[in-house]
Amino acid sequence: MQLLVNIDVADLASAQAFYTAAFGLTAGRRFGDSGVELLGAQAPIYLLQKPQGSTGTAQSARDYARHWTPIHCDVVVDDLDAALTQALAAGAVQEGDVRTANWGRIVHLADPFGHGWCLLQFLGRGYDEITT
The missing domain is CATH 3.10.180.10 (2,3-Dihydroxybiphenyl 1,2-Dioxygenase, domain 1)
Incomplete structure (x- = not known):
């Protein structure tokens, strides 16, 4: 695929x-x-x-204000702080604090068109730290 x-x-x-x-x-x-x-x-x-305002689906028109969708993209980076600074300088909006988990660090962003993005920095073994 x-x-x-x-x-x-x-x-x-x-x-x-x-x-x-x-x-x-x-x-x-x-x-x-x-x-x-x-x-x-x-x-x-x-x-x-x-x-x-153009038709995106039969039910709704396109709206580029910040919106929620069940699908979003994660951008995996080596240095979350540097990547966040770069994204913000380009016009992204930070949504909440940088959070740290045992698999890594994450911050939520919105682009200028209302789409949600996450920046991820894996730590240790990444998601393997939480695999069961």
């Missing part, structure tokens, strides 16, 4: 600027004025320009 990550955004240029600055991704292919492929993660990330 190949995984592709698609992220709807209201403004493609500002989204590309955010994701390249926040996470160190680089632009790959462009799809006219409505999409760009970002490379540098284990899966390609596709930013797709979709206007605010």
